[in-house]
Amino acid sequence: MITRELQPEEVASLAPQLLELQRRAYSVEAALIGDDRIPPLHESRQDLVSARLHWVVTFDGDRIAGALGYSVEGGSVDIDRLMIDPSYNRKGLGSSLVTEVMSLQARTIVATGRENAPARALYEGLGFTHDRDIEPVAGLWVSQYSRHSLAITGAVADDHR
Template sequence: MAELKLAEGDVPAFVDRLLPLQREAYAVEAALIGDDRIPPLHEDKSDLSSAGLCWLIEVDGDRVVGALGYRTDDGVVDLDRLIVDPSCHRRGIGSRLVKRALAEGPRVTVSTGRENAPARRLYESLGFAHRGDREVIPGLWISEYLHVSDDPAKR
């Protein structure tokens, strides 16, 4: 497998490959949390292109098997979305992408569905600390996490 890093301006070339993968991945999360009101599940090409994200992408041949969209603000990296092809779950793709994102800054934040146990386990196994839960819309709860680098050179 190969990895790519896309700047925000490079995203339109990958939208046709990212959008179906995003929908498949978020359909799995929707089933896990019992709620399909997850915003990325309902995005179209325009929404995805204009989301203002940089991307880390993992490909297998010409097939995108995983992607992580993030933004950086004042040195804090916010992992906006992690998507992995459901047929490729449990192969370390999500873990590799998050580990690469940790190199982008000393403080990294992420949110996931409170009932998404696999995602919560992933973030906790990589050293993210659970900061609390928040109801983003009535009945839809997310868990928020923070990772602070233990490398003094990154702080």
């Protein structure tokens, strides 16, 4: 398997594969949290491309096994979406992709469904701190996490979102 950052022009050409992966991955989360109102489940190809995210993708041959879309803003990496093909779940691919972007800035933030125990365990296992739970849509609870990089800051900061 090969992991690499996509060039901006590649996002458009790989959008159909990314969108299919996104639907498969977020269908698993929807089942775990008992709610299918997760925004990435309802995106179009154009929505995915226009999100203007940076992408780190792991290829298994010409198949996308996992992808992480993120943005960088105000000294933080914001993991917007982590998508693993269900056939690759529990093989370390998610941890590998998250680790790939954690060192880009002093702080990394991410959110996941509050009832998504596997995702929460992944982030907590990588040293993320649970900051708070929010309810962006009635009945849909999301847990927000942050992590401060020791390599960049030299110490873990105490501030939260």
